[in-house]
Amino acid sequence: MAGPFSSTDRADLRQAEHDVRRALGQLPLDFRSLLAVSNIFRAATAVRNHMESTVLAKERLSWSAFVVLFVLRVWGPQESHSLAKEAGITGGTLTGVMKSLEERGLARRQAHATDGRRVVVNATATGRRAVDRIMPRFNEHEALVTRDLSDAESDQLAHILRKVLRTVDEVDARG
């Protein structure tokens, strides 16, 4: 099977990693994890920028606004704190995002039935329709950026990243 430095790795990407080793080789670094993690960010940044400019921009939706709407579409109405956590943003940020979504009639806030502190957020029918309209376009580009991956590689990628995600959650929660 393909190793980490097979011919499918573009020359300049391997060169970049060589440069890092050359410049920081005297530091006691675990380059294997360094390369794994740094490539997560490189890929995430590249894909996110691609998605924002090709799919989200014409819908006038920020990344976070779309994620929030997506979460509401899939998991239904919920309180702010869980919504923020699920969307990967803080409560303070969610307030701003919700303001935008409410102004455009894509989501709504309503008081909790019994707890005066809490707020229940819900997507409007318009908001849900927006997700259903955007997701196929979004997914086309997800398929596009993974076109050179075999089915097995896509599954491996998801699998390995789930492991990382679980570890981070554990570390952040317990120590």
Added chain:
Amino acid sequence: MAGPFSSTDRADLRQAEHDVRRALGQLPLDFRSLLAVSNIFRAATAVRNHMESTVLAKERLSWSAFVVLFVLRVWGPQESHSLAKEAGITGGTLTGVMKSLEERGLARRQAHATDGRRVVVNATATGRRAVDRIMPRFNEHEALVTRDLSDAESDQLAHILRKVLRTVDEVDARG
């Protein structure tokens, strides 16, 4: 070898994916690429937040400021446009980041020798020392978040993500 739904995938992560299928199953979506890509973002967001709060916050460095400094440390002085591209930010953003880095004496801008439009950015000795001081700490956490990955899995992860990165670059550049 481990499949995408092995016992190492935490139950709630698999549940989340099941929920997506249930809510959006009627849409014509390629769930394999959907899961692969969405896990890139989940992992990237989680790791980035972790790094910012555990390593970067005490150094009073934003993520982008550190990336810029890192790029300068490894690849040496260069012009703004290539530095911005390498750091994954736009030129407008880099101006703001550079302002912060210059105020703290970590980097410096100087006029290009022959081309009056261009600016050459360089890390100061202080800036380079900062990278060398922070990187080991940063790398400890890179190793931490990948502690449950085998060496082969870390290499696979980097390898697969390089493929994605290359594809995005090609798509954005050519069409």
Added chain:
DNA sequence: GCGCGATCGTTCGGGGCCGAACGATACTGT
């Protein structure tokens, strides 16, 4: 009942981030 600590969402200040517009500079063809 009633303080008191915990928890909720919001607000605020500072900065990151982008895309568009801009001024300055360099290159091109004629």
Added chain:
DNA sequence: ACAGTATCGTTCGGCCCCGAACGATCGCGC
């Protein structure tokens, strides 16, 4: 030479983002 075009970094407006501080509300112990 020089007008037109391209490219550079910066500025600007608007939004996103976080962490800290805040007011409102709840639940617990007494």
